[in-house]
Amino acid sequence: MASVEIDRVKKQFGDIEVLKEVSLSIRSGEFVVLVGPSGCGKSTLLRMVAGLELPSAGNIAIDSQDVTTMAPKLRGVAMVFQNYALYPHMTVRDNLKFGLELAKVDKKEIGRRVNEAAEVLGLSAHLDKKPGQLSGGQKQRVAMGRAMVRQPKVFLFDEPLSNLDAQLRVKMRTEISHLHRRLSATSIYVTHDQVEAMTLADRIAVMYQGKLEQVGSPLELYQNPKTKFVASFIGTPSMNFLQGELLQSLKGNVQASSAGVRPEHTFLANTGQGECVFLGKGQIVLVEPLGSLAYIHVRIHDHYLVSELKSDRFPHAGETVEFMITIL
Amino acid sequence: MNRKSSALAWGLLFPTLAVLALFVLYPAAQSFWLSFQDVEPFSKRSFFVGFENYQVLFNSPDYWQTVRVTLFFLLYTVIPSLVISLTVAVLLDANPFFQNMFRTLFLLPVAISSSMAAMLWIFIYNPTAGFLNYALDVLGIHGPNWLADPDWALVAVAVATVWKEIGFNIIFFLAGLTSIPLELKEAAELDGANSWQVFRYVTLPLLSPTLFFVSVVSVINSLQSFGQIHILTTGGPMGETTTLVYNLYRDAFVKFRTGLASSEAVILFGLILLATMVQFRMAKKRVHYG
Numbered sequence: 001m002a003s004v005e006i007d008r009v010k011k012q013f014g015d016i017e018v019l020k021e022v023s024l025s026i027r028s029g030e031f032v033v034l035v036g037p038s039g040c041g042k043s044t045l046l047r048m049v050a051g052l053e054l055p056s057a058g059n060i061a062i063d064s065q066d067v068t069t070m071a072p073k074l075r076g077v078a079m080v081f082q083n084y085a086l087y088p089h090m091t092v093r094d095n096l097k098f099g100l101e102l103a104k105v106d107k108k109e110i111g112r113r114v115n116e117a118a119e120v121l122g123l124s125a126h127l128d129k130k131p132g133q134l135s136g137g138q139k140q141r142v143a144m145g146r147a148m149v150r151q152p153k154v155f156l157f158d159e160p161l162s163n164l165d166a167q168l169r170v171k172m173r174t175e176i177s178h179l180h181r182r183l184s185a186t187s188i189y190v191t192h193d194q195v196e197a198m199t200l201a202d203r204i205a206v207m208y209q210g211k212l213e214q215v216g217s218p219l220e221l222y223q224n225p226k227t228k229f230v231a232s233f234i235g236t237p238s239m240n241f242l243q244g245e246l247l248q249s250l251k252g253n254v255q256a257s258s259a260g261v262r263p264e265h266t267f268l269a270n271t272g273q274g275e276c277v278f279l280g281k282g283q284i285v286l287v288e289p290l291g292s293l294a295y296i297h298v299r300i301h302d303h304y305l306v307s308e309l310k311s312d313r314f315p316h317a318g319e320t321v322e323f324m325i326t327i328l
Numbered sequence: 329m330n331r332k333s334s335a336l337a338w339g340l341l342f343p344t345l346a347v348l349a350l351f352v353l354y355p356a357a358q359s360f361w362l363s364f365q366d367v368e369p370f371s372k373r374s375f376f377v378g379f380e381n382y383q384v385l386f387n388s389p390d391y392w393q394t395v396r397v398t399l400f401f402l403l404y405t406v407i408p409s410l411v412i413s414l415t416v417a418v419l420l421d422a423n424p425f426f427q428n429m430f431r432t433l434f435l436l437p438v439a440i441s442s443s444m445a446a447m448l449w450i451f452i453y454n455p456t457a458g459f460l461n462y463a464l465d466v467l468g469i470h471g472p473n474w475l476a477d478p479d480w481a482l483v484a485v486a487v488a489t490v491w492k493e494i495g496f497n498i499i500f501f502l503a504g505l506t507s508i509p510l511e512l513k514e515a516a517e518l519d520g521a522n523s524w525q526v527f528r529y530v531t532l533p534l535l536s537p538t539l540f541f542v543s544v545v546s547v548i549n550s551l552q553s554f555g556q557i558h559i560l561t562t563g564g565p566m567g568e569t570t571t572l573v574y575n576l577y578r579d580a581f582v583k584f585r586t587g588l589a590s591s592e593a594v595i596l597f598g599l600i601l602l603a604t605m606v607q608f609r610m611a612k613k614r615v616h617y618g
């Protein structure tokens with residue numbers, strides 16, 4: 001277990017500045033999730049912590065020790081890659097053992113750790129198979145196991161679940177969560193998946209165009225986004241930004257040049273609870289039912305808006321309805 | 329496969345099969361048949377002699393000498409060419425910046441015709457006017473007459489052969505190396521491997537199919553070398569560069585002993601087959617196909 005200190009780190013590839021002064025302090029044992037749109041520099045930041053990429057400026061410290069230019073193997077970090085990066089010519093057992101053997105760990109100890117990891121991850125029956133004979137979920141587990149057995153100070157995950165189907169992703173997410181609680185190792189986790197970020201993170205760091213937009217607990221980011229980007233990026237479906245007539249209709253309740261409304265804070269007229277404001281009359285363009293709730297796309301005064309409704313009866317596309325929003 | 333598509337398959341294969349049959353299978357079968365005949369020079373008359381041709385060969389010390397030369401030639405060409413081309417390919421793979429320039433440079437000898445290449449080496453090896461002995465002279469060493477010295481001629485021919493072949497091997501190795509995902513090497517690096525260990529435990533095993541293919545082709549090429557020997561030494565001095573193939577050529581087209589040459593061809597074929605089988609056997613355990 002160790003803290004990670006990223007101090008004013010920059011990265012350039014040729015003339016392109018990919019990271020612009022990123023600073024982030026991660027406490028020992030903390031689970032930090034990096035989110036942001038594709039190409040914003042998440043992987044690059046992670047790879048610099050791993051030592052696979054050198055920062056152009058700034059420092060990185062692990063456990064208060066400056067590791068900015070240290071070789072990856074001396075840093076005590078383990079990484080789980082998006083495509084697993086298992087050694088295809090080695091059995092699962094050899095994949096797990098590889099790092100330990102290189103580190104000249106005692107044979108008995110290697111056996112003990114490999115068996116323990118296999119047990120925890122449900123791989124015991126597959127130890128003698130090659131990666132090519134495993135399912136996606138099993139490969140994912142081997143990749144996790146390979147990181148675990150080395151007992152690193154810091155775990156790095158680069159979109160580890162993005163190649164799995166939705167069901168398996170939920171399952172592995174829960175397992176990662178359990179594992180983290182068990183090992184309470186410092187972890188940095190990159191993902192595109194909102195739900196993964198919200199459920200796993202102690203803190204989420206939102207990145208945008210090479211900068212950290214906001215760092216905070218999942219609820220903090222959801223309830224008090226500091227920038228419009230964070231507001232629109234966190235939460236599915238995205239927050240609605242009111243303009244023109246819609247903004248006018250809020251007059252007296254907000255004084256701002258722009259206002260955001262989360263889809264779940266909109267209601268059909270006469271169904272809202274608490275303090276409500278009338279938003280306008282609009283036509284339903286699309287209904288996306290998800291079971292107990294539905295996403296309703298409406299057009300009000302030429303502005304499009306997404307609403308999340310909880311009901312057992314949803315309106316249909318083409319209907320004209322009146323919308324309200326709650327004011328918190 | 330149903331009847332219709334199997335007919336289609338044969339139809340599509342027919343042109344290739346016909347060409348192979350006409351230019352490969354038929355001559356091969358004919359060689360095999362002729363190896364049991366005594367063929368009179370300049371006539372079509374021949375009569376069956378059983379294993380006599382083979383007996384003559386096996387009882388001839390000169391023939392055993394060509395076997396020895398061939399095996400040494402194999403040793404001098406295949407191993408250096410594999411080691412050099414693999415090393416160069418690994419270096420180029422790690423420095424993409426140099427890749428394009430050097431790839432062309434190393435591939436150039438492959439593109440030159442083998443007689444042109446051999447002429448080039450004749451100039452280099454020339455004992456009085458050649459570049460090699462000039463360079464050695466500068467260093468204060470008196471170089472031998474490379475192509476005429478029984479101790480050096482085979483080595484000299486082998487060097488010219490390796491020079492011509494490494495470019496071809498490098499291309500294959502580079503292609504093999506490029507297909508190894510960078511992530512695997514990075515994972516090994518994070519697992520604590522130094523660059524030698526990354527090469528030994530990740531790169532090399534994943535390159536093994538390429539390595540296997542290149543070694544089989546190199547062995548076959550080496551056993552079939554002809555052009556450079558013909559131009560550089562014509563098999564001399566004192567038979568020190570007369571390989572099985574060169575001896576076969578002389579028996580067939582200089583001495584017109586068709587029957588004898590045919591049995592030599594059969595023996596050479598057997599040797600190549602054996603070498604390839606040994607390689608396949610050795611590869612069984614060590615080659616990893618992803």
Ligand SMILES: Nc1ncnc2c1ncn2[C@@H]1O[C@H](COP(=O)(O)OP(=O)(O)OP(=O)(O)O)[C@@H](O)[C@H]1O
Pocket residue numbers: 013018036037038039040041042043044045
């Ligand atoms: N080796 C490299 N050379 C040049 N540019 C690079 C290199 N690696 C990354 N980049 C660029 O840096 C930017 C950030 O890349 P990075 O992989 O960190 O993005 P990311 O946030 O992980 O995106 P994604 O979510 O799609 O994985 C991209 O614009 C990418 O093109």
Ligand SMILES: [Mg+2]
Pocket residue numbers: 042043044158
């Ligand atoms: Mg990435």
